[in-house]
Amino acid sequence: MRSMRDARMEKMFLEKRVKLGIKTIYSQPRNICVSSTISTLRENGIVFIPIDQNFGTGGVFVDFFGRKAATATVPVVLAQRTKAALVPCFIIRQADDTHRIVFEKQLELIESKDSAQTITVNIQRLTDIIEKYIREYPAEWSWIHRRWKSQIPIVKK
16 A cells, blocks of 8 residues: 555554454555565465556556446466466445445456456456446445546557
């Protein structure tokens, strides 16, 4: 995750995560993030990676609500490298203000003709699952960022 801009809020949430035994892996510095994530997966740890965020030029563009959205590839790349299971997970508020955590079936990777296509095909499949949950529980979702900020680069001939 990325550190919060408000240092006091960051400290408060970090203390809560530590108290609950939740390990935090920050996205920066990048090399530490990658090595910590791989180590956690190889030790059979759970890594939560939200992919409904704009990922700029570092991701792949997949369909999301009828528009191309720059989406992180890291879940599929990590699953390829570590053989970790990809298990989509969602938290849904209940009428009594409790929450239900839903784990989908493990997503078996579809292998394509090359690694880049394998990544894109499987990120699209994960994105389709997210879109399904948003359509089913629209009040549960909100974005405080511009999801479609990044656009597919136009190639000039």
